[in-house]
Amino acid sequence: MPYGMNILVTGGTGFVGANLCHRLIADGHRVICLDNNYTGSLDNVEDLMNHPNFSFVEHDVIEPWDCEEKLDRIYNLACPASPPFYQGNRSIFTTKTCVLGILNMLELAKKHGARILQTSTSEVYGEPLMHPQPEHYRGNVNPIGIRACYDEGKRCAESLMFDYHRHEGVDIRVIRIFNTYGPLMNPEDGRVVSNFICQALRGEDITIYGEGQQTRSFQYVDDLIEGMVRMMENEHGFVGPVNIGNPGEFTIRQLAELVLQKIDTKSSLVQRPLPSDDPTQRRPDITLAGKELNWAPTIPLSEGLDRTIAYFRTKLGL
Numbered sequence: 001m002p003y004g005m006n007i008l009v010t011g012g013t014g015f016v017g018a019n020l021c022h023r024l025i026a027d028g029h030r031v032i033c034l035d036n037n038y039t040g041s042l043d044n045v046e047d048l049m050n051h052p053n054f055s056f057v058e059h060d061v062i063e064p065w066d067c068e069e070k071l072d073r074i075y076n077l078a079c080p081a082s083p084p085f086y087q088g089n090r091s092i093f094t095t096k097t098c099v100l101g102i103l104n105m106l107e108l109a110k111k112h113g114a115r116i117l118q119t120s121t122s123e124v125y126g127e128p129l130m131h132p133q134p135e136h137y138r139g140n141v142n143p144i145g146i147r148a149c150y151d152e153g154k155r156c157a158e159s160l161m162f163d164y165h166r167h168e169g170v171d172i173r174v175i176r177i178f179n180t181y182g183p184l185m186n187p188e189d190g191r192v193v194s195n196f197i198c199q200a201l202r203g204e205d206i207t208i209y210g211e212g213q214q215t216r217s218f219q220y221v222d223d224l225i226e227g228m229v230r231m232m233e234n235e236h237g238f239v240g241p242v243n244i245g246n247p248g249e250f251t252i253r254q255l256a257e258l259v260l261q262k263i264d265t266k267s268s269l270v271q272r273p274l275p276s277d278d279p280t281q282r283r284p285d286i287t288l289a290g291k292e293l294n295w296a297p298t299i300p301l302s303e304g305l306d307r308t309i310a311y312f313r314t315k316l317g318l
Helices: 015-026 042-048 088-112 148-168 192-202 221-233 252-262 287-293 301-316
Strands: 006-010 030-035 054-058 073-076 115-121 172-177 206-209 215-217 242-244 249-251 269-272
Touching: 006 015, 006 088, 015 030, 015 042, 015 221, 030 042, 042 054, 073 088, 073 221, 088 115, 088 148, 115 148, 115 221, 148 172, 172 221, 192 206, 192 252, 192 301, 206 252, 215 252, 221 242, 221 287, 242 287, 249 252, 252 269, 252 301
Parallel strands: 006 030, 006 073, 030 054, 073 115, 115 172, 172 242, 206 269
Antiparallel strands: 215 249
16 A cells, blocks of 8 residues: 555544544544534544644535645545435435435546545345345335435435546545444444444343344454455455445344343343334445455354454443
8 A cells, every 4th residue: 555645534533433443543644634523523533633644624515625735535424324314304415425426426526537446335235135235136125115215315325426437537446334333433323333333332222123033244444444444445446336244144132132142231122013114134244355355254154243342342331
C-alpha cells in the first residue's frame, strides 16, 4: 500500500467510518473525515481531532463538495445503516444519501483521479432465495417496502459505480458488508448486537422478534476494516462486488442467549411481532474474498462479543 496518501472517508464519524479513520491514521495516511453527524458522533473521533494527519469537515454528501488537496482514495460510507434511522420519515433522505451521495463522490473521484470504494450491503440480496449468498446472486428485494429506501438505494449506488467505471474511467471498488458489530457502535442505533448488550447491561428485557429463528452472520469490525483496506488496495484490477462478512450463522435467539451467558443480568427474553420485510436468512459466501483478497474473518463471535461488552460497559458507565 502506498504510504501517506490523502484519503477522504465519508460517514467518518459513524461506527464503521470512525474505526476506519483510526486504522488509516495508524497506517500513516492523511484522513479527511466528512460527516453530517446524523447517525455518527464526534465522540468517536475525539482522540483524533488534534492529530496532524486528521481533519473533520461537517457536510452532507447530498450536496456537492470539493477538496483543495488532491485526493488519492475515497471511502464512501455515508448512509444511515440502522432501520430506526433510515426508515419512516427519513426514508426519502436515505434514498437521497445513497443516490445523490454516490453521484457527488463519483464526480469527486473523477475530478481528482482518485480510487473510490463504495460500502454496499448484504441488503441488496433482500429476502434471499439462495443460501448462502454469493455475489452473482441478484437478490429478491421488495422495491416498495419500508426497507426499500436503503435496499434499493444501495443497489442503485452499485449501478452508478459500475456505470462511472465503464463510461467515465473511474477506478472503483465495491464491497457488500454483512452484519457488523464492535466498539464505537451507537447504543441507541437499534442494531441487534448493540440492542441485546445494552438491554442486558441495563437489566432490561431482551427483545426478539417472532420466535427469534431468523439467522444472521455477525462480523467483528476489525475483520471488516481489514477487508475494506485489502479491497481498496488490491492492484490486480478486482473491482467487485465482493462479500465481506463472517459466514458463521446464528439465530437471533442464539445470539440473545449468548449475551445472557456473558452478562450477569436480571434480563429475560420477550417476543415481539416480526417487522415487515425482515430477511429470515443471511449468510455470506466469502469464497471470492478469499480468492481475490486472501481475506477471511479471524475473530469468532464469542471473542468479539467480549470486546464489545467491555466497550459498552465503559460507554454506559455500567
